[in-house]
Amino acid sequence: MKLPVEFEAKMRKLLGEEFSSYEQHLDDPAYYGIRVNTLKISVADFLKICPFNVTPVPWTDNGFYVSREERPSRHPFYYAGLYYIQEPSAMTPASYLPVEPGDKVLDLCAAPGGKSTELGAKLKGKGILVSNDVSVSRTKALIRNIEMFGIRNSVVLCTEAKYMVPSLHGFFDKILIDAPCSGEGMFRKGSNELKNWEQKGSEPYAKLQREIVDDAVKLLKPGGMLLYSTCTFSPEENEQVIEYMLEHNDDLSLVPMKMCGGFDHGHPEWTLSKREDVKHCIRLWPHKIKGEGHFLALLQKAPGKEEVLSYEKIKTPKLSDETKQFFKDCKMPIDWNHVREHQGKLFYLEEDLPKLEKIRVLRKGLFLGEMKKGRFEPSQSFAVALRPEEFEKYISFDLEDERTIRYLKCETLNVDIHTEGMHLIGTGGFPLGWGKIKKGRMKNKYASSWRWL
Known part of the structure; x- marks a missing residue:
């Protein structure tokens, strides 16, 4: 790989004698991985049914290397949300942020959702996950990935961090900032990263990162923890x-993190003031590990007085008769005092949420479905958030049954089922979507935007 002259000089200075090893690895194929969705299945149980040859990623308990040729995106288990396809080094940020069930968690620069899906899985349905991205187009993938993972307690925003501060000051127990960066650690993945670096370099990103962290610290609760990460090498x-x-927050301190084989510490000599405590940061170099370049820092805010926030009031929705009839078959516990209705669409979020003033909200909880004239249309996200035992009418096709793929392709199917109406459809014991049965024919309700192509 031909490196930009300015970048090569910079890396020679940073790496010294190790530069030649780094340069050689740039021509090696990039690593490919999957991360198990522990919200739906344990790692041990997944390995019993895993259709691929996998080897563990050493820095996370639920990450595995897999060959790209095995095409994990072309398997029904992917559509059931059993795993996320992710570059192995990119698994570190969410893995190293110590999220516990019940936490209020913010993924500040979240699209396309790789980190959010892991944070949501770690919450185990308790607490709240707020995933934000400034790009409207990128939030489409973010919402889909969160929904596919079956995360019920999520809110998706599209705004700049500064607009969140008035409503959510000191609200979050844990914050992840996978910051926009110059992408130097991803050069092996393709030419776009190189072109971006040649056009912009590091300086504009360093300025943006300082603006983001300034606001993020205000959103962090006293005693809370913040993980900052990038996929670049630049000390700036x-x-x-x-x-x-x-230097700008006396109540912040760095928290040591677990080191794995091949990990490097942060470098005090690369700071302006030669701060020794940056040794608690972690650097991942692609010539030392089986993964791309990454940087991690875990910080904690000192305990203190918590903010008093203003919470929204929820008006219990008036349900249509058809909606009530549908939910008679639903065994998932739903507190209807926490169901929000917007233009006939129903969203469920068990946790209370502060009033979100002047913030673009794209999702506020699990999208259950839509009340339409004469019927209730359950959503795709609701289907994959359910467990088989949580819906009375459930059909599971075998993995080898041709109808499994035909269903994912949105085809109408013949079924030997005597009950009629809306059914939850799955494979291998994991829900995929909905189907409406009448006289042995199933009208396919699988979301066309999710379909197998």
Whole structure:
């Protein structure tokens, strides 16, 4: 791989004698991985049914290397949300943020959702996950991935961090910032990253990162923890951003993290003030590990007085008769005092949420479905958030049954089922979507935007 002259000089200075090893690895194929969705299945149980040859990723309990040629995106288990396809080094940020069930968690730069899906799985349905991205187009993939993972307690926003501060000041127990960066650690993945670096370099990103962390610290609860990460090597975007945070916030301190084989510590000599505590940061170099370049820093805010926030009031929705009839078959516990209705669409979020003033909200909880004239249309996201035992009418096709793929292709199917009406459809014991049965024919309700192509 031909590196930009300026970048090569920079890396020679940073790596010294290791530069030749780094340069050689740039021509190696990029690593490919999957991360198990522990919200739906344990790692042990997944390995019993895993259709691929996998080997563990050493820095996370539920990550595995898999060959790209095995095409994990072309398997029904992918559509059931049993795993997320992710570059192995990119698994570290969400893995290293110590999220516990019940936490209020913010993924600040969330699209396309790789980190959010893991954070949501770690919550185990308790607490709340707020996933935000400034790009409207990128939030489409973010919403789909969160929904496919069956995360019930999520809110999706599309705004800049500064607009969140008035409503959510000191609200979050845990915050992840996978910051926009110059992408130097991803050069092996393709030419777009190289072109972007040649056009912009590091400086505009370093300025943006400081603006983001300034607002993120305000959103963090006293005693809360924040993980900052990038996929670049630039000290200006890594150690120096952490240096900036610590110098501007006396109540922040770095937290040591577990080191794995091949990991490097942060470099005090690359800060402006030669701060020794940045050694608690972690650097991942592609010539030392089986993965791309990454940087991690875990910080904690000192305990203190918590903010008093203003919470929204929820008006219990008036349900149509058809909606009531549908939910007679639903065994998932739903507190209807926490169901929001917007233009006939129903959203369920068990946790109370502060009033979100002047913030673009794209999703506020699990989308259950839509009340339409004469019927209730359950959503795709509701289907994959359910467990088989949580809906009375459930049909599971075998993995080898041709109807499984035909269903994912949105085809109408013949079924030997005597009950009629809306059914939850799945495979291998995992729900995929809905189907409406009448006289042995199933009208396919699988979301066309999710379909197998």
